[in-house]
Amino acid sequence: MNSVYIHIPFCLTKCGYCGFNSRPPASDNEAGAYCQILIKEIENCKPGNSELKTVYFGGGTPSLLSAIQLADILKAIKKKFGSFGDDCEVTIEANPGTVDIYKLSDLRQAGFNRLSLGVQSFDPDLLKLMGRRHTAEQALAAFRDARQAGFRNISLDLIFALPGQSLENWEADLARALELGPEHISLYSLTYEPDTEFTRQKEQGRLTPASEELEEEMYLAAIEAMGSAGYAHYEVSNFARKGFRSRHNLNYWMGGDYLGFGAGAHSHLEGKRWSNFKDSDKYLAALAKGNSPAEMEEELTREQRIFETIFLGLRMTEGIAVGEFEKKWGMAPTKYMPKVWRKLEENYYLEKEGGRVRLNIEGLLLSDTILADFAP
């Protein structure tokens, strides 16, 4: 077990597109009480023997907590899992507007060495449309402050295919992000998640989604811009400079083990998967009574594990190493659901080279839909 995920489910307000497990804290004390219980969950866990390689604080908005609260959680992880140095990737997601140079310096000092900044766009109208609470200027200031505070590994998140967003506007966002020179960039195509404000507005005809053609043009423009700027495209939505791929996410995508702490956090250990109560009241109540906060637990079947290997493997641009797959599962990947593989081949979405099988750009663009056919 090499990775730990910490979920902080609080945000000041809900963004229009957000399907994550997050909400505004009910009171000033709620975040403090949540941290204490989360630390208790860490103290109760069985850590295993291997050294931690990655720690990731996600949410929600982890940067809403104070630097002291965040440092306390990190201390609890170190106490339980053994201390780790700068070679352990320790990421915190932050929203511009919730951090300044002082807080970022404290976070760096506490042991965070990677910052994932939720910029989403530099366009004031689009930021407003999404319900983001920060301005483009605050995003630029947060990036500058993070550098000054000593963060040498910064990732930026941007969203495209937003309602009303033009290709030119998207290219301007990409150019501004690249001007900053982050080590890593995640570019997500907007998805309409159930029970979100955007989905409600779309159903009521108050919001017009981007056309598929425009979405494709935007994706291709992004790949072009990132490639020209020297970023390797290594997963459907992720680009990195040499040596800066997200090790935490790579562990997920390669089927590695991880432990998740906090409301709704997922864990995966030796073929077993479980997730905590999503509802933070139920999560807190379970731990306060000394019970397990797990809401769901399952032993993954062989089919589920093969599906995940294929689904996650083909979302990475390097695809699947056929030999390794055969060694692990006793058959070639194409022997699992051969009809789906045939369909991918007939639609020209596949590339086979150097003992690997992978999706081409058209395939990556449609990966969510076309890979779902592999589900057992």
Ligand code: SF4
């Ligand atoms: S800041 Fe992130 S987690 Fe919070 S509401 Fe917005 S999109 Fe969701």
